[in-house]
Amino acid sequence: MSVEKTKILLIGSGGVGTIASYALEYAGKSEVTSVLRSDYNKVTEKGFSIDSCDYGQIDSFRPSHIAKSVEDSLRYGPFEYILVVTKSVPEVGSMVDVIAPAVSDNTAIVLIQNGIGIEGEVITKFPKNAVLSGVSMIGSSNIDSHINHEAPDSLKVGVFESNKAVKDVTQAVCKKFVEIYSNDKNSCVYDESVKFTRWRKLVYNATLNSVCAITGVDSGRLEVFGGTDSIIRKAMREVLAVAKSDGVELPEDVIDFMIRSDDPVYYAPSMLIDVHKGNLMEVEVISGNAVRIAEKNGVSAPYLTLLYELLKVIQKKTMEKKGLLTVPKERPVPK
Numbered sequence: 185m186s187v188e189k190t191k192i193l194l195i196g197s198g199g200v201g202t203i204a205s206y207a208l209e210y211a212g213k214s215e216v217t218s219v220l221r222s223d224y225n226k227v228t229e230k231g232f233s234i235d236s237c238d239y240g241q242i243d244s245f246r247p248s249h250i251a252k253s254v255e256d257s258l259r260y261g262p263f264e265y266i267l268v269v270t271k272s273v274p275e276v277g278s279m280v281d282v283i284a285p286a287v288s289d290n291t292a293i294v295l296i297q298n299g300i301g302i303e304g305e306v307i308t309k310f311p312k313n314a315v316l317s318g319v320s321m322i323g324s325s326n327i328d329s330h331i332n333h334e335a336p337d338s339l340k341v342g343v344f345e346s347n348k349a350v351k352d353v354t355q356a357v358c359k360k361f362v363e364i365y366s367n368d369k370n371s372c373v374y375d376e377s378v379k380f381t382r383w384r385k386l387v388y389n390a391t392l393n394s395v396c397a398i399t400g401v402d403s404g405r406l407e408v409f410g411g412t413d414s415i416i417r418k419a420m421r422e423v424l425a426v427a428k429s430d431g432v433e434l435p436e437d438v439i440d441f442m443i444r445s446d447d448p449v450y451y452a453p454s455m456l457i458d459v460h461k462g463n464l465m466e467v468e469v470i471s472g473n474a475v476r477i478a479e480k481n482g483v484s485a486p487y488l489t490l491l492y493e494l495l496k497v498i499q500k501k502t503m504e505k506k507g508l509l510t511v512p513k514e515r516p517v518p519k
């Protein structure tokens with residue numbers, strides 16, 4: 185007797201999302217529909233090519249269904265889970281309206297995205313739905329529909345503390361997702377404390393992502409060139425202090441764990457890939473929110489603050505290039 189597969193909608197088939205869709209299809213318990221934009225034509229014709237440290241060389245991967253938009257995906261629903269694996273850039277737009285047409289009473293929304301404070305708008309818009317956190321340690325990029333997956337997929341999935349949907353139900357929904365995502369090649373576990381896990385991950389992202397994006401070097405070169413000791417360790421210590429002020433006590437050894445987590449490759453963090461691709465970066469959720477919490481709680485964080493200010497300038501440069509911001513023809517000067 186064949187068991188009906190769980191229907192999953194994926195928005196954001198980049199480095200992380202495509203490996204997530206592959207992991208789910210490979211595990212065999214779900215049927216994934218991916219909404220593709222820039223990759224739509226190439227992938228419908230040829231599929232994604234994948235070079236994966238977990239799954240090997242895959243010449244052509246297509247999920248069960250491919251759709252051009254969320255509206256177009258509805259014919260493959262209703263969906264039990266919607267995975268949001270886009271870059272989180274709230275200053276230019278939100279995903280809540282994008283996913284809304286596919287959200288029904290029984291849909292769980294899983295945010296597999298870096299950063300802190302990413303869930304507020306989704307929980308406000310869908311107060312009765314389970315909203316789950318996915319924190320991924322993986323190294324994966326998508327360049328022109330080719331996925332280069334360099335560091336093993338390790339995913340923690342938990343319930344956002346502020347998600348008021350009936351707790352037991354939400355936990356069960358979360359544990360089911362862990363079960364259908366897990367396979368013999370990856371690691372996926374239930375996350376007991378989303379807040380702790382997100383602050384822990386931020387130790388890497390707020391520092392290494394930011395400095396690599398600003399300097400244009402990967403994390404290996406940053407260390408060889410001296411920046412890890414001169415900047416990263418100090419900025420990481422600040423993240424620990426800010427997390428503490430927010431009620432999360434991280435162990436000191438997380439600093440060395442994160443610094444060593446890309447060994448032995450010259451690894452380009454996702455924010456550096458954004459710079460290379462001319463894309464917007466996750467400045468506010470990775471850097472801005474931490475700096476705002478530091479300010480609110482009176483924690484000194486000069487390194488994080490400077491990194492944030494520099495990232496904001498780079499972000500505006502990208503926004504101008506993309507036509508999202510217009511600089512006055514005549515330079516405004518103080519009168």
Ligand SMILES: NC(=O)C1=CN([C@@H]2O[C@H](COP(=O)(O)OP(=O)(O)OC[C@H]3O[C@@H](n4cnc5c(N)ncnc54)[C@H](OP(=O)(O)O)[C@@H]3O)[C@@H](O)[C@H]2O)C=CC1
Binds near residue numbers: 223296298321
């Ligand atoms: N890359 C990594 O190794 C890691 C990344 N992360 C986190 O995972 C998340 C995803 O990152 P990553 O995979 O690198 O991102 P990518 O930039 O590789 O991919 C994002 C994808 O989202 C798509 N997208 C954006 N908006 C929409 C939309 N409205 N509808 C459909 N598709 C959309 C983009 O499509 P299009 O091309 O059309 O713009 C793109 O394919 C981020 O929060 C990141 O911080 C976490 C751990 C590691």
Ligand SMILES: CC(C)(CO)C(=O)C(=O)O
Binds near residue numbers: 320321393
């Ligand atoms: C920590 C790391 C490098 C991989 O999980 C990441 O989150 C990123 O590239 O943004």
